[in-house]
Amino acid sequence: MSRFKAHTVLPGFNLALGFTVLYLSLIVLIPLSSLFFKTAELGFGGFWDVVTSDRVVASLRVTFVTSFIAAGINAFFGIIVAWVLIRYTFPGKRIIDALVDLPFALPTAVAGITLATIYAPNGLIGQYFAAHDIKIAYTPIGIVVALTFIGLPFVVRTVQPVLVDVEAEVEEAAASLGAGRWDVFRRIIFPAIFPAVLAGFAMALARAIGEYGSVIFIAGNMPYISEIAPLLIVAKLEQYDYAGATAIAIAMLVISFALLLFINGLQWWSSRKGGR
Amino acid sequence: MKLSKLNAALIASALTLALAGNSYAAEIKLLNVSYDPTRELYQEYNTAFAKYWKAKTGDDVTVSQSHGGSGKQARSIIDGLDADVATLALAADIDALATKGNLIPANWQTKLKNNSSPYTSTIVLLVRKGNPKSIKDWDDLAKPGVAVITPNPKTSGGARWNYLAAWGYALDKNKGDQAKAQAFVGKLFANVPVLDSGARGSTVTFSERGIGDVLITWENEAYLVKKEFGDDKFDVVFPSQSILAEPPVAVVDKNVDKHGTRAVAQAYLEYLYTPEGQEIAAKNFYRPTDAKIAKKYEKRFPKLKLITIDKVFGGWTKTQKDHFADGGIFDxxxxKK
Structure with missing residues (x-):
């Protein structure tokens, strides 16, 4: 214990660590471990049968693929939004800045119903796509739209503070040394914000994977096509099949954990490489 | 784009629930946990019952409502939602309160008249005005080019009635051939472009999003859509036969004993059977079981050939296992495509 203590000049290590462990146990560890206990009723064979059945595998694929696409879209546009909000001043900037957080505040079911209304073939935006035979609501594209909406703030909010720290003088220096605009972005800005983008991407991805409320209203919920894994969990609960439901949940948790671990590793690697 | 009245009703009932907590002393509170399409029915009924109870005993009674998918509501009660009465879509869900939750005795259905179902309903077809695809009967739903809207039977009690009504029709038509019935229902579901998780979700998909040619739904929900959107938008089609739906009601014994509300909870359900209660049910498009009131509203509720779950499918427990359990016929x- 004393060896750990030596690292810090701040008092209260024991108390703070105690709090951390208690807090995480109450909020995260105990609920999650009860998931594993419930699933244990099935035995490993039963668990494997549940998570490898065609329907479950198809829904996991839908969930992870759409979440990945949505997080990717958010990463790309999140950088642009953060850039605009940090580097330019224009009237109404504060309002736009506040708008970014709204998807967090809205109940997800409301978001889902609203998005479905707008993107349905007779909706405000959906009608123009419908004219070209493109369906958004009630297809996997609809799922991506909903997941992009709920994940919007993450990348913006992680990139913003980092972008503030990248001094405009450095960019100007690069430019005066003959670097083109693309070079400045690629060699100066992007390496600095990349870890933050990854962090935001990871959060948006994690949020999207677990999303239920907004998606079911816009997904169409067709088996094998637009049925998300959380819906199958609900369907199993409906039959009082608690163990089967937690089995799918655990499969999602394990995959998510592996993905997040990988992204964190990437983040660590890139921030080390950037020398920050 | 107009604000959906059905969505507004959803929000309104959530508000009622919030406000109900804000009441003064010497007042009895009841929680009625119900399923999706009964919002409008119980809104009216609760006011009438409060008046009746005030006149009879002098006590104020406030009834709060909770609505949602029938199965989900049953599970909430089992998991501890403090319902005094449960008014759900099918007997199987109240059975679960006895078998899984141990909250009520197994013979709950014998405690009130008509299998504890004060009102009944059936499944009908709702089509767009003028019936452009000329849908007359179940057969037309399995034809190519017809888009059918129905919720997912795995997550919606109402959807199970829809599915079983179609199945019963196919069974009769093919002289009891189960394989042919399955093929028919399979063809019908191949025409379903959106599987919502609940009955109200399907109603919104059909009426507001404009998706599908026909909505399979509760009779009361079909009339409600016509009332909300105007008679010039939709037509109700009565198929040649359908299914008798008996949405049952029960006092949740363990909870009323805890709250000391048994007498008022019991009276609340019994009042449903009185002419006043029956009148409110009929006004909200539920078929009354009282012969006199039924006679009065016979124009609204045409006589149909109605099959029953018990006779054709051998009761809910068996139906659930054969058709809707994982790996069952619906699955x-x-x-895989």
């Missing part, structure tokens, strides 16, 4: 309909 076989959706095989």
């Amino acid at each position: 076989q309909i959706y095989t």
Whole structure:
């Protein structure tokens, strides 16, 4: 214990660590471990049968693929939004800045119903796509739209503070040394914000994977096509099949954990490489 | 784009629930946990019952409502939602309160008249005005080019009635051939472009999003849509036969004993059977069981050939296992493409 203590000049290590462990146990560890206990009723064979059945595998694929696409879209546009909000001043900037957080505040079911209304073939935006035979609501594209909406703030909010720290003088220096605009972005800005983008991407991805409320209203919920894994969990609960439901949940948790671990590793690697 | 009245009703009932907590002393509170399409019915009924109870005993009674998918509501009660009465879509869900939750005795259905179902309903077809695809009967739903809207039977009690009504029709038509019935229902579900998780979700998909040619739904929900959107938008089609739906009601014994509300909870359900209660049910498009009131509203509720779950499918427990359990017949309909 004393060896750990030596690292810090701040008092209260024991108390703070105690709090951390208690807090995480109450909020995260105990609920999650009860998931594993419930699933244990099935035995490993039963668990494997549940998570490898065609329907479950198809829904996991839908969930992870759409979440990945949505997080990717958010990463790309999140950088642009953060850039605009940090580097330019224009009237109404504060309002736009506040708008970014709204998807967090809205109940997800409301978001889902609203998005479905707008993107349905007779909706405000959906009608123009419908004219070209493109369906958004009630297809996997609809799922991506909903997941992009709920994940919007993450990348913006992680990139913003980092972008503030990248001094405009450095960019100007690069430019005066003959670097083109693309070079400045690629060699100066992007390496600095990349870890933050990854962090935001990871959060948006994690949020999207677990999303239920907004998606079911816009997904169409067709088996094998637009049925998300959380819906199958609900369907199993409906039959009082608690163990089967937690089995799918655990499969999602394990995959998510592996993905997040990988992204964190990437983040660590890139921030080390950037020398920050 | 107009604000959906059905969505507004959803929000309104959530508000009622919030406000109900804010009441003064010497007042009895009841929680009625119900399923999706009964919002409007119980809104009216609760006011009437409060008046009746005030006149009879002098006590104020406030009834709060909770609505949602029938199965989900049953599970909430089992998991501890403090319902005094449960008014759900099918007997199987109240059975679960006895078998899984141990909250009520197994013979709950014998405690009130008509299998504890004060009102009944059936499944009908709702089509767009003028019936452009000329849908007359169940057969037309399995034809190519017809888009059918119905919720997912795995997550919606109402959807199970829809599915079983179609199945019963196919069974009668093919002289009891189960394989042919399955093929028919499979063809019907191949025409479903959106599987919502609940009955109200399907109603919104059909009426507001403009998706699908026909909505399979509760009779009361079909009339409600006509009332909300105007008679010039939709037509109700009565198929040649359908299914008798008996949405049952029960006092949740363990909870009323805890709250000391048994007498008022019991009276609340019994009042449903009185002419006043029956009148409110009929006004909200539920078929009354009282012969006199039924006679009065016979124009609204045409006589149909109605099959029953018990006779054709051998009761809810068996139906649930054969058709809707994992790997059951419904899952076989959706095989990998």
